[in-house]
Amino acid sequence: xxxxxxxxxxxxxxxxxxxxxxxxxxxxxxxxxxxxxxxxxxxxxxxxxxxxxxxxxxxxxxxxxxxxxxxxxx
Numbered sequence: 001x002x003x004x005x006x007x008x009x010x011x012x013x014x015x016x017x018x019x020x021x022x023x024x025x026x027x028x029x030x031x032x033x034x035x036x037x038x039x040x041x042x043x044x045x046x047x048x049x050x051x052x053x054x055x056x057x058x059x060x061x062x063x064x065x066x067x068x069x070x071x072x073x074x
Contacts (some may be wrong), residue, residue: 003061004038010054010068011036024053 011021022032024036025046035042042050057069070071 001063002038002044003063006034006038006056006063007050007054008062011055014054016053021050021053033039 011018018032018036019029022029022064025032031040034040035046047058047061051061054061057065058069059065
């Protein structure tokens with residue numbers, strides 16, 4: 001599963017809308033939808049924020065582990 005598919009799966013499972021995530025990232029919902037569909041690559045600067053919003057580790061999102069460990073706030 002690619003990172004964009006994982007973002008959509010986790011977002012759906014947590015009942016978070018694309019619009020909610022887009023607002024937190026400071027972008028339009030349509031732009032975020034293109035990231036989830038794999039049309040555009042998500043800039044690395046958004047990865048940390050998406051992991052915080054979805055409460056997952058970047059390692060899981062990027063496919064380095066199958067453990068959905070929660071993001072640990074410093």
